[in-house]
Amino acid sequence: MHVVPLVQENLRNEPLAQQMSSPSSAQATEGMYYKLIDDDHSHGTGVAHGAHPVCAVRVTQSLRGPGPYRLATICLAALCAVLLISIIAITAHYKNKPQGGGNLASDSQHQGQDVNVSLLTATIHKLQEEKQQLQKEKDELQVKLAATKAPCVIKPTTKAPPIPxxxxxxxxxxxxxxxxxxxxxxxxxxxxxxxxxxxxxxxxxxxxxxxxxxxxxxxxxxxxxxxxxxxxxxxxxxxxxxxxxxxxxxxxxxxxxxxxxxxxxxxxxxxxxxxxxxxxxxxxxxxxxxxxxxxxxxxxxxxxxx
Incomplete structure (x- = not known):
C-alpha cells in the first residue's frame, strides 16, 4: 500500500506542530488517505472491499493522534513485517531439513537387513555341510549295496607247489x-x-x-x-x-x-x-x-x- 510513503511525504513538507494543530491539514490528509484507498482498489491490488473502512479508521485515528503514537504504530508495523518474514524463512528451512528420526529409522532398518543376511548365510552354509554329509553316506550305502548284489565268484584254488x-x-x-x-x-x-x-x-x-x-x-x-x-x-x-x-x-x-x-x-x-x-x-x-x-x-x- 502507498499510505506510509504519502504520510511521510506530507510530514517532510510541513512541520509536525502544524500537522497536529491544523484541522484542515488533518482533513486534507484524511481525504488523501481515502483517495489512496480508492486508487489502490481501482488499480486491482486485491484488497477486499469490506476492509476499507477498518483500515481507514485505524490509520486515520493514528494519524490524528499525537506524534509518538504514530511513530510507535509505524515501528510495530515494521516489526510485524520482520517477524512474519522470519517465521516464513524458519518454516521453509525446517520443511527442507531432513528429519533425524528418519535417519535413525533408516539405520535401524539397514542393521536389521544385515542381521537377516548373516542369518541366511549361516543357514545356507549349514545346509551345504549337511548335504555333503548326506552325499557321503549315500555313496557308502551304494558301495555296500553293490557288494551285496555282486555275484558270488568262487576263486580257483591255487595248486600247492610241488615238493622238491x-x-x-x-x-x-x-x-x-x-x-x-x-x-x-x-x-x-x-x-x-x-x-x-x-x-x-x-x-x-x-x-x-x-x-x-x-x-x-x-x-x-x-x-x-x-x-x-x-x-x-x-x-x-x-x-x-x-x-x-x-x-x-x-x-x-x-x-x-x-x-x-x-x-x-x-x-x-x-x-x-x-x-x-x-x-x-x-x-x-x-x-x-x-x-x-x-x-x-x-x-x-x-x-x-x-
Missing part, C-alpha cells in the same frame, strides 16, 4: 647244498681237468663261501703235499683271477704270500698236508697250469620237483 625231491648225486660224487662234488684220483693238467669235468656235466669247482671251502677241504686226504686243481685262473690277464664261468674272484682263501706268480703260475690249486697247523681257509696256491694234479669237479643240481 631230494637231490641224489651219482656214485663217487658228494652233495653239498645244491651241488655234487667229485674228488678225482687221476691226474691231468688244469685245462684237461676242466675238460673231464665238462664231459660229466660239470666244471672245476667254484668256491664262494668258507662253508663250501671247509666241506671240500674235509674231503681231501692228508699227505706230504696233496694238491688239487679247482676252477680259478688268471691266464688271460695277470693278477685278474676269474672263475671258469667268467665271474671275477672276490676275496678268496689264499695262503699267506699267495698268489705270487713265481714261475708263470696262472692256475689255482688247494693243498692239504700232514701239518695240522694248516687250515682250510688259508690253503690256496698258484702254480703253472701245465702241472699234472688231481682235481675237484662240481655239478650244480638245482631242485628236482616230483
Amino acid at each position: 625231491s631230494p637231490i641224489v648225486c651219482s656214485s663217487d660224487w658228494r652233495l653239498f647244498n645244491n651241488s655234487c662234488y667229485f674228488i678225482s684220483t687221476i691226474r691231468h693238467d688244469w685245462e684237461d681237468s676242466q675238460s673231464f669235468c665238462q664231459t660229466h656235466g660239470g666244471h672245476l669247482a667254484i668256491i664262494h663261501t668258507a662253508e663250501e671251502q671247509t666241506f671240500l677241504w674235509d674231503l681231501l686226504p692228508r699227505g706230504h703235499w696233496n694238491s688239487y686243481w679247482f676252477g680259478i685262473t688268471d691266464e688271460h690277464t695277470e693278477d685278474q683271477w676269474k672263475w671258469v664261468d667268467g665271474t671275477p674272484l672276490v676275496g678268496g682263501f689264499w695262503e699267506v704270500g699267495e698268489p705270487n706268480n713265481h714261475i708263470n703260475e696262472d692256475c689255482g690249486y688247494i693243498v692239504k698236508t700232514t701239518v695240522l697247523e694248516r687250515v682250510a681257509i688259508r690253503s690256496w696256491y698258484d702254480a703253472p697250469c701245465s702241472m699234472t694234479l688231481p682235481f675237484i669237479c662240481e655239478k650244480e643240481m638245482g631242485t628236482n620237483p616230483q
